[in-house]
């Protein structure tokens with residue numbers, strides 16, 4: 001007899017595997033960062049608050065019903081409302097990843113970062129997977145005002161950078177969100193490495209052609 005593995009079970013395992021992969025590569029430290037995914041019936045799985053992404057337990061992830069009520073699992077991330085705001089504005093999104101990845105956080109702190117678009121389109125993969133990256137003004141982690149500021153941007157973009165905090169990325173799948181997050185962090189690193197050098201980013205037209213690819 002073949003065992004049928006439910007979408008929910010599979011997603012629980014995927015969230016924990018992605019969390020561990022990101023944590024093990026130093027893309028977020030301590031208990032920072034959070035991950036969520038939307039199931040086919042509209043329920044949401046989220047990482048619990050104060051959990052390390054490196055040691056998530058699939059059986060303890062927070063589960064929300066389609067109306068947004070926490071129905072099972074540990075107490076959810078303090079950014080639960082922010083994740084829900086992303087899904088609310090982006091109907092095609094099925095996963096959201098938030099990290100405190102070092103280079104992106106550094107860019108979120110620099111005084112001369114463009115609030116309209118925090119990073120230039122340095123590479124094709126950045127343009128394809130991230131696109132425009134607005135800088136959301138500083139609010140404390142978990143503040144409802146932070147979630148509402150993200151919601152406003154999420155109408156037009158799937159990635160934002162929270163000032164003095166870190167990036168948030170939505171994707172059609174968890175893998176899409178993970179890949180976009182990795183491109184964002186790599187581009188932030190390149191941007192800082194190239195500081196003070198004359199650079200030739202993609203043109204706006206080239207970047208726009210690649211967007212959403």
Ligand SMILES: O=C(CO)COP(=O)(O)O
Pocket residue numbers: 031032033034047048049050051076077078079098100141142
């Ligand atoms: O990154 C974080 C807050 O912005 C981590 O918070 P949680 O532990 O509540 O998920």
Ligand SMILES: [Zn+2]
Pocket residue numbers: 032033098099100141165166
């Ligand atoms: Zn955070």
